[in-house]
Amino acid sequence: MELHVIQRSANAFQQGLAGRQIQAVAERAFGPGAEVRSATELGGGMYNTTYRIDLAGREEPVVLRVAPEPARQFRSEQELMRAEYASAPWLAPIAELMPRVLAADFTQSVIGRDWMIQSFLPGTPAPHLLGSYAKATHSAFFRQMGEITAAVHAVAGRWFGPVTGPGHARWSEAVVTSLHLIAEDVECCGLDAADLRKAADAAQAGAQVLDEVTVPRLLTGDLWTVNTMLTEGAPVPTICGVLDMDRTWWGDPEADWTMRMARAKQDARTAFFDSYGRPADTEAGAWRRHVYEVRHLGALRLERHRLDNEAGVRDSYPAVALELSELTP
Template sequence: MEFRPINRAPGTFQQSVTADEIQQVCRRVFGGGARVDAAVELGTGMYNNVYQVVMAGRPHPVVLRVAPEEDRQFRSERSLMRNELASLPWLAPIAHLMPQVIAADWTGQVVARDWMVQTHLDGVPAPEHLGSYPRSAWPGFFQQMGAITRTVHAVQGPHFGPVAGLGYATWSEAVIVSLEDIAADLDGVGLDSTDVRKVAAVADHDRAVLNEITEPRLLTGDLWTVNSMLDRNAAAPTITGVLDFDRCTFGDVQADWTIRMARAKKDERTAFWESYGRLDRSAAAVWRARIYEAKHLGAIRLERHRLGKADAVGESYGAMADLLAELT
């Protein structure tokens, strides 16, 4: 079999499985006679290891995603792949855009890590293809992103917090626990968590404002350009697929990463709101948005640390200080 993993230093977060493990995974899923012709690791993700797998006698490749070893996972990112599988029934309104799960395995018997085999989505990753269109065509892409996000946010869930598990009865509890988990992860890697803990204290003090959110809505968790696919030949940017919903939660729609990214710049992405609709801009909503931004900044700090971007980690403290000043 042709095996092309991404070469990484021994201490980096993502570590490839072996060619033999990929072969054993495919035999478990497709039977003992299954044979892998080629497995190529894809470099677009920064959490799971992702492989495009071509098998003898099958007309289409499949995708193998392998989660990090459990002891490498942050407390705030525990069992994300299991959360994604639990999210699929709730994502039914956009199922036609998503890869289908062929098999998932949490047993640790073949590989001592969670893994999932999915169908291969047609198309080209948006970060690679969007730039081939004139910028005048980009608003159409963001309009589609707004419509997809609105469809997801229309789904009401049974609790607040991650889809998998019992969740929380109130939105404030879900937010505060998430902030405390991020702070604990920062402590665990030797980074100062004081500012995140201050945000958690502010959120705790004003729980009532968070608890004005009483309907748990489905949040994409991580949807943006990097997690979307485009039609290779369409005359205008056309989204043909969306993927990687392992961070799905139930909560306030304004807490979603997609909303943060749509609000980040006043450029072509403002077309997002034409299909999504208007956000609540009350004083309470603005205050809550600052709490959500602090949570995003804490998570970004952890990811930057994981990627070895020390300068970017340092920058996050200044951004958080400015946010704390606004909150207090």
């Protein structure tokens, strides 16, 4: 087997597999006769460890995604791969853009970690190709992003919160629970989470405003440029694939990372709302967005800590304080 890996430190969050482990996964997925010709670790993602796998006798490569060891997962990020697997039937409106699941094993009996094998999507990662297009054409990309997001948000569920549960009858319960989980993770990292606790208290006090959201909608979790593939040679940037939908949950569409990013700048991304539609601008909606922004900032604090980005962790505190000033009298 040819094995091509990304060199990482022993303390890095993402940890690769040995060749024998990859071969064992292939045999579990495709039978004892499976032979891995080559395995190439792919960069880009910051959570799962991902490989392009070429198998003897199989014309198309496949993608192996391996979850972090259970002990390395934050409580607010537990079993994300299982959430993605459970989300697949709900993501049927965009199935043509997504890889197919060919095999999955959550027993952890082969390598001690969850793993999933998916079909290999054609195209080029958007971060590698989008910049080669003239700025004037970028609106086409964001308009398609709006269409994809609207299709996902149109799917209604039976509860608020994680796709795999536990579910909540009220949106406020899901939001407050999520904020507390993130705060616990921050504290377990030896960081101060008092600001996140205050935000959870403010969200609880404003439960009536949060509970104006009565229909749980499917949220992408973190869909944005980095999670898309573009068609090579298209006259304008054209999305041909969507990846890594492992942070899906049920809630208010405005709480989705995608909506946050679409609102972040007044540039070509404003075309997102040409296809998605323009949500009503209300005082209650603006207050809820401040709550959602604290949740995003808390999750970013954890990610930056995981990546040893100390400056980014520090910057998260004044950012949360600014949102808190809008939430509390």
